Amino acid sequence: MMAAALALALAQAPPPQTAAVADARLPGVLIDRRLAEAVPLRVGDTVRVRALAGRGAPVPFVVAGVFEREADPNRISRNEMELRFHLPDLEALVPQKDRVDRFAVVLEPGANPDSAARWIEGAAFGTRAYGSAALASESSATFRVISRFHDAIGIVTILASAIFLLCVMIIRVDERRRDMAMLRLIGVSRSTVFRAVVLEAVAISLAGSAAGAAVGLVAARIVNAHYAAVYDTTLRFALVTPRIVLTAAALGLALGVGAGALAAWRVVAVPPQKLGER
């Protein structure tokens, strides 16, 4: 199995012909669905193709089919339209002969990919052989960087949320200092007041987490719809999975407990006689 890639230009003239008059002897080419829609082109039309790196005249091909490109995040930023040829047809178009970009190799069941890779590198000088996992790791460098960036932004967001929650809790507790003083003076214990404040913070953070999950779901839909339109892709840019929702809720809960405990401590540490003071 072999693969080759090259930038190609569609010749401006003559215009594509219809299936009825297409020459059956012409070699076939598969057209990216987006290109077929943009030109427009249909199966059976004839196109004249020239390699940007080539020197020859445009060569006619008949559109043998229209394909939908795999949703590959690696290619999303350039988002180029693609044509697919039989290898000899492509080779005839480009100046470099007897050359491929890469081979995909299927191993016998039970064969060790690493030793096969080393054998290939030894046999074919100047080549690099990668197992599927190594290839995925090599080609996902961009996404690892994006993931680290998102993590950093996530930490800042968590910090801002924690401060916001703490602020709200302190304000809410401060508002009711006189009520708290009253409760303490009629015999309600410090621990009961402490628990009440923490429970309130937990309730607020859980309600906030639920609202956040709902907003997140809606936002993810909007983001996916927007980028699907921008890139004409089926890739999903934002995912809200149960695990993500649970993680966010757990974080919210932990922040709530922390903020509630801090706010409650400010109240229970003060003698009740002083709580009512302005």
Next chain:
Amino acid sequence: MIVSAFLKSLFRRRGRTLLALAGIAISAALLLDMTMLASGLTVSFGELLGASGYTLRVTPKGILPFDSDAAIENGDQVARRIAAVAGVRSVAPVLGAQFRMVRGDSAGEPLFTVGIDPASEFLYRLTGGRHPGPGEVIVSVPLANDAGLKPGDRVALAGDLDVSLGRARATRTYRVSGVGDFLYNYAGEHSLAMTLADVRAATGRGSDVSLFGVATAPGVDDAAVAKRIGAAVPEVSAYSTRELMAEMDKRLLYFRQLATILGSVAMVVTALLVATIITIGVRERFGEIATLRAIGVRGRRVLLAVVTEGLTLAGVGCLLGLPMGLWMAGRLDRILLGFPGIPARMTFFAWEPRRVALAMGIVIAIGAIAGCIPGLGAVRAPLGQALREEAE
């Protein structure tokens, strides 16, 4: 006096004020970073493109610099036609190729190599030695350091590999004439520069050129010159720095939009934080405000005091957020520069005073608006009802 009394209330509730300031500072820092990120890479890319004075790039028709193997045929003749276009000051040809350093029987990793005209070169700055002559080569600083090369040393380079025979093909020995700081290299990249004629000879690409860098005459509009080049030489595409920046913008659409989304979230958080603090602060002082109104203080003055309180919170938060944002930008930049192939000289976060001032102005305006709402509520509340509520 009313304003200063309201501001003093911020000191009365120190813990709360400090927390609010911390929240606003983080939001302001995030907004600042997102503002810098929204245009950072594009601006930085533009500065890098124009750093050497060669502000235009001329490539084979329809492709961007080094986006494919495509080359401009009859490069020397095309160079003369471009040089004849009005407004063109200098034309610098570049041919890209891959070479390998040969040591004994083994050939190393591919080295990105550019063939240049030393008289009109814009891809590197010499850090030692001199520009290459025939049979000479410039090595990048990381390559010089890692391979222990210095001007005067000799290196064997192969322009091709013979896969079946298992050895380098077309190996030739070159003299290192200098060490260069390559402007467009990613961190630690090993690369070479040699004369255009040497690259052509080693790769068998007789008259090819991958791209031209074009410097325009002072005071001439780059975009207009690019258009004229496109008209005079139809087989090429000429891009001005602005057009290449626009293309970069397209490829980095994700970051711009992410920056917009996160910036908007930061603004909402700031607004909520300031509004919450001010609303509750005003609510707590409802009685004081009612008393002030009862003794004849105008509602406008009370409103001004409440708005000033919001402005002060947001303003001080911004001041604290500025250094925090710059520190965060540095950390985030280090993460993002890990992208494969990003030139080490670029930055994702550009300091543009106008945009930064706008972002901080927005935070301060949000503080003022957030103060307006509870302030208006306090001054519009019926006076009798407000006094009665306070007495109860």
